[in-house]
Amino acid sequence: MSGVEVAGLILGAIPIVVAALKTYKETKQRYIWFMSKEAYIDRLIQSLNEQVYFIKSDVEVALRSTDLEPESIKSILTGPDLSPWNDHEVADAIREYLGEGFELYLDALGRCQATICTIIASLNGLVSGTSKIVPADLVAIIKNISRPNGEFEFRKKIKFALQKEDIDAQIKELEATTKILSRINKQSTRKEAVSLQASSRAITKFASTLATIRDSAQRLYSAISRGYLHTCHDQHEVQLYLQTRSTLIQGTKPKTLKKSSLGFEVAFCVAVDAGSNHDAWSYKTEIQVTEREDVEDGGNRPPSSSPLEPNAKPAITFSLTDQATKTTAARNDIHDLCSLLHSTSKGVTVLDIRLFGNGKLCSVDSPATTTTISTTRVPHPKSFVTLTELISGAHPTVPDLNHRIALSYNVVSAVMQLHSTSWLTLPLASSSIHFIPEPLKTHKQPGRKQKYLPFIKAVFESCTTPCTTCHYSTRDSMLELGILLFELWHAQSIEVFAADNGLKLTKSFGSRYEVAQKWIAHSEDEGDMMPFYLEAATRCIECTFTTATAKPDWNDFTFQKSVCQYVLKPLLDICPAKYR
Template sequence: MSGFAIAGVVLGALPLVVTALKSYSKLAKIAGFWREIRREYQKFDTDLKCQRLEFIMSLRVLLLPLVTAGDKELIDRLIADPQGDAWKDHEIETRLKAKLQDQYELFEKIVYEIKQVVSDLESELSIDSEAVQEAFDASASAGTQDAGGTWRKMFSRRQAERRESRSVVKCKMKFVNGVQTRANLLSDFAKLNKNLQTVLNVSDKQAEIAKTQAAIASKSAIDDAICSFYLHAARLFNLLLASWKCTCPGHSAKLQLQHRTTLTESEFRLLLATSKDSYWELHRIRISQGNREIIEKSSRCIAANFKPKLQPGHRATAPVKSAMRMGTNTAQPKRVGLLSPPVPEITVTPAETMEASPTQAIHSLCISLGEHQESCYGYLHGEDCRYYVHPVSHGTIDTFAPLSLAELLTRRPRLRRLQRLALSLTLTSSFLQLFDSPWLPASLGKGDIQFIADPDDPGAFKLDQPHINSDFFSPSSQEQRRAKIKESLPRLGVVLIELCFGEPLEIQSYREELGIESDAKKSAALDLAAAIVWLGDVSEEAGPNYAAAIEWCLTGIRTIPTDTQEWRKQMLWKVVRPLEECYRDLREG
């Protein structure tokens, strides 16, 4: 018999012990010796019921994680029916073994010992013994009951004869002489209940530790993946470079910056713009690494949102305007807010009911983009994986003039704090992911960050989708220099402090006092000096976490060796994670 089944047997035997004890009280009242045993009886009755409750509670704790979410009443049914077939359920027994693991044998031993104790208690109090049964029958048959069920007379014999009845004396002596035996059995029951609780507590703690260790391992794996993402980004860049074989003039490519929290699906989003005679053609695409069939099926979910190509000149009657331009007396300035949090949810939802269309390798990305596809243009073939290119939207616009962050910071009204904090998080996360790759071979300055006008409303810029130029059309891009991290991070820190206040550094008194320098390196040094002074105001404006993140970018990198990638982990925990917390607190607060 399994340990789980034995627990059911114990649960069913405990009421019999309670019934046997109750029979003693009834017999004592009939036979006239209730006062002599009342105190001992009540103490034992209370202790027995408490141990029974302890055992039942342990069973509930044991069963709670074993039942399925769709059968929440199973525990109540098991407790109410200890003789039921559910206590012999092999599936529940299997779950119990998985829960207790190494403690299962100890659990079985404890439950078996409890069964022995309960069996001994039942024997000690059993009314099936001849002496107790005779005394009870003799006493019950000697008395009569009135209409109300109360005893009129306990015995027809004289008082002295009743007390000297052999069966009653045996019954009385059995209870009185068994005080120590019952106390020992209850003590054993209490110790075993405590041992059972210890086993359950250890099992729960082990499960909690295992869960924590798994979370730490998962977090560590995610951190490692984020810190090595630049290698993955470089591979994709080189594949795109190799696939762009056309000689068409007027191509422009911009990579959307993303804050990634999980890399189970490494997805890139690009905007490809091509200059035509009187308009610009815009292709938004996403590139995913993974299994072809699943990704192609999931891409069909995008088809519903796919925008058809618009005709040139479709906005000939609408003047192009800036979302941040100040309005006149008759019009209010239009302002673009953050349409969504900057943390993208990159998920794949396979549409199993649809069949995937054949997908071919992309040899010329320009030609493939010219072919209308609803799900997938094809794939770029890497050495050990494929990158699938999917359409997101396709349209035209009369004028393609992205707005840089440098321009945005000079315009009014100023960006809201949540917008500025979201941009700070996205920029720092993207810097960590892309620096040292061809996407971001140099530093990330405010002039490099661009916002694209909405094709449906060219006067509005999507401020929640920052982009950077990706000139993989130019052969010289292969020879772009790699900036030193010690020069690039401080420049990023300057951008972060500008976003903190929503104003450019150039107009601050800290910077104006230092003068203008034509040499780029000297000018950058003056910017850094002014930013360090300005840093003293950040804590009051945005909090200590934001201030510490900026300070690390401005000065912290000086103490970290840059010949390895250790700086990435430092940046992840000292810059990106604190900014995540700042953004979350502001958004939820």
């Protein structure tokens, strides 16, 4: 026997016990004596019903993976026939669904069965002539108790011999079992079919595309770092805008046969001269990252479906101009990017800047009459706000739900594009995401809505070797991502949630994880989040993903696919196209 037949005994016996207890309450004689334990009996009935709920939930989900019809599953869960519980298909389905929790599940069922036997032995009139009930007796009770018109019928008067202290002891035992079943239920739900689905071809393509983007992002960071002379200013700030790249991630085929480039929107913060009355400002443009056709290693580039190797020599195009206009002018190496940006901003010349496989930035002079500059001068930094300020500041400007879902998808996509790169040396959090609200005019409310363009900042120090080490673990990154999703949905920072609920919150992982768990429980109780969103955020906080390593690791491609399957793709599917 597999042990799962105990679940059948419990599901068959508990409704009978509950009916007997209710009958006892209705036919009591010594009213004053009964009042002292009536509340305990009500609690006992509630605890028994909770056992039924969790056992039914797990078994029903497990049996959905079999060939059984819905009506057959319902019959197994509610019918008096116990023979299906001895079927190996049923046992195997439950074992596979519960995974490592299967043995714990059987132990919990055994404890529940023992408690039920104790209760039944004290129900005089339900059974007689014995002071001890064994599993075989449960089988006989389930088969022999008649149920005309759907209600259990008891031929003898029911008496309940347990005193309130004994009832309380049985309640505590059932509550302990309920906690175990509840934890197993939650964990099994999150892990359901993860291994099977995360291996799908579509998700593999998702993860591979993100790996290619990630490689390009790291090469871009290195190129910009080499472009600064680091003698003009102690620091140079670059803002990288977070792009969803939904079209690229979904694998939409281009309409042209030419190999498309990969664009990164950045803004270079240009410092003003000492004594100037003008505010500092940012020079925003799009940097195109492409691969040269004549790769110097003989054309042995990795396939597009897999991450690029670090030793590959791709060509990166860093363009401040419209690519539709070509120039044949001579190329000059650039040794001072900061000086170049200053001269361009003053209208001295229009420049086309590119980075080739040799790692050097080159400039090409282009006549202003034939070239359109694809750059934007952006104020800096007064109009910038962080996500924390946006949703929980002194004067919060909360985006509508569609915008918040779009931002959720954006930040998840950004983490998948930039993790393990020098752009993210710390986990992405609400305090490190910045915005420049831009008016989004509509025919109904022109100029009243805002389009929120998120970006992160990277500071290039004056030291010769920039710090590129990521100071966080994968577990830290996923916890902060889950917190971000909760903050965006509720339009409330975790600090505000902790303060409102009297919770102590520090910067430590343990403290933030504990408060995040409280937030999960609060959202489950309130039912104020869409189920798919709650599951995605919970998976991030609990880090419930498939891995090929002992612990979550960004270098584990299986882990990357699992995050794509259970977090990125659900958000992409629900996010309105016009908000992506």
